[in-house]
Each structure stands twice: as structure tokens, then as C-alpha cells.
Amino acid sequence: MDLGLKGRVAIVAAASTGLGRAVARELSKEGAKVAICARTAQALAKTAEEIKGETGGEVLHQAVDVRNEAEVSHFVSAVETRFGKIDICVTNSGGPPSKLFADTRTEDWRDAVDLLLLSTVHFARETLPRMQKNGWGRFITITSTTVKQPVDGLLLSNSIRSAVTGLGKTLASEYARYGITVNNVCPGYTATDRLSELSEAVAARNKLSVAEVVDGWKKQIPAGRLGTPEEFAAVVTFLASERAAYVNGTSIAIDGGIVRSLL
Numbered sequence: 001m002d003l004g005l006k007g008r009v010a011i012v013a014a015a016s017t018g019l020g021r022a023v024a025r026e027l028s029k030e031g032a033k034v035a036i037c038a039r040t041a042q043a044l045a046k047t048a049e050e051i052k053g054e055t056g057g058e059v060l061h062q063a064v065d066v067r068n069e070a071e072v073s074h075f076v077s078a079v080e081t082r083f084g085k086i087d088i089c090v091t092n093s094g095g096p097p098s099k100l101f102a103d104t105r106t107e108d109w110r111d112a113v114d115l116l117l118l119s120t121v122h123f124a125r126e127t128l129p130r131m132q133k134n135g136w137g138r139f140i141t142i143t144s145t146t147v148k149q150p151v152d153g154l155l156l157s158n159s160i161r162s163a164v165t166g167l168g169k170t171l172a173s174e175y176a177r178y179g180i181t182v183n184n185v186c187p188g189y190t191a192t193d194r195l196s197e198l199s200e201a202v203a204a205r206n207k208l209s210v211a212e213v214v215d216g217w218k219k220q221i222p223a224g225r226l227g228t229p230e231e232f233a234a235v236v237t238f239l240a241s242e243r244a245a246y247v248n249g250t251s252i253a254i255d256g257g258i259v260r261s262l263l
Helices: 018-029 041-055 069-083 106-134 154-177 194-206 209-218 229-239
Strands: 008-013 031-038 057-064 088-091 135-144 180-187 251-252
Touching: 008 018, 008 069, 018 031, 018 088, 018 135, 018 229, 031 041, 031 069, 041 057, 057 069, 069 106, 069 135, 088 106, 106 135, 106 154, 106 180, 135 154, 135 229, 154 180, 154 251, 180 229, 209 229, 229 251
Parallel strands: 008 031, 008 088, 031 057, 088 135, 135 180, 180 251
Antiparallel strands: none
16 A cells, blocks of 8 residues: 655654654655654664664654754754655654652643643644645644543543643644644553553552563453554554545544543
């Protein structure tokens, strides 16, 4: 299947590792020109070189704190200057810490809003007008299955990622007339460094081993295993493609079936 991604220009945030890296790699394999950002310049440069070496594609990389509006604006402008346009934007960031309500300070809430919600707003503000001008675009947010089924101990993610979902649904209605789709993708338990950090936090809080925590998660998943970043990236790449032109305003769980709701 030709996804129609050859020559498209894609921004992928938080792409030095994990899900973002897998998405950038898959888009590059399909012929897209990829611009990646993350906070750690050294890891980002290494990822860029690895993707270029594997796919032969063009990869722009720039260190960016996605919470910083000015840095996001400068990055998006640099991408447009380099490649001449922006077709696809995949928003992503690290997750907030695992905490219970009693342990969560007001500052933690503000940090989570900056990290998850406002970072998405910054990218939307910079990329959607450019897509609108070109009459084509794909805006995809990486959230979590917590927006469909809250997870114990992930209070901040449960709360603020749901706001991102509402933002995406609203933008999907506002921008569809310009040939732009907006969708949310909701990873479940996927084998990444972020999941390793989460398993360690849950294990410490509940006086369990990390292996016991991970085994408990696997028992909840009908597929009986963790997902891989590559499986996640394949779905995002389809949503970014010409073939997904009529998929708009959705929140798609990529979770092995752990979400039990009908929607």
C-alpha cells in the first residue's frame, strides 16, 4: 500500500527515544522528510544519525523544550525554512510523575499542564495555520489510554491528557474544511524507557518487584504482552498518510485490548 508520504514534511516531538523515535523512523522509512526535537541535544543528534543511516532520508534535529512557546516557534520556523512547508505534526512529551492525589502539589498540576496541554497548544498554534495555507495537513497528538480508562497512580496523566483529547476533538471540527485531520493516539503499556520508570515508581510505592508490576500489567492485557514502539508507530504513520483522509477527530487506543469501554 502506497501511503502517499514520499516528500511530505513531518515534525515529531520528543523523538530522541521511545514512541517519538519510532514514529520518526517509520515516517522516514515511508519517504517523509522528518524534523525531530527533544530536550537532550546529544541523544537527539544520535537518533537523527541513526534514522538517516537506516532510511537514507532527510532528518532535521533541534533541541527544544516543548513547554517553551518561543522554542517551539523557532523550531517550526526552522523546519519550514529547511523544507519549505509542514504537512504533519506529531505532538509528544515526557509523562508527568506517578503520584496519588494526597501527594500532588499545586506546582505539580501546573507543570503537568505545561508539559502535556500547553506544549500541544504551542505546536497547534504554529503548524495548523501553515497547513491551512497549503490545504492539507495531519495533526496527531500522542496521549495515553488513561484518557479512556484512568490508571491508578497516574492522577496527573488521567486528568491533563483528557484536556488534550478535548483540544484535539475541537480542532478536528475547526480545521477539517481545510483538508486537515486531527487525531489522538492512545498508547497502552508499551515497552519504552518511560514504562520502565513507571514500573519502578509503582513497585516502590506498593513494595513489589518491578517484575511483579510488569507481570500484573500483562495479566490485564488481553494480548498478554506489552506493545512495541514499532507497532504503535505503524498506526501513527497510517493516520499521517493520504489513506487516512477520512479519519478525523478520533482517539485510537493502541493497547492490546486493555481498554474495556466500547468507545
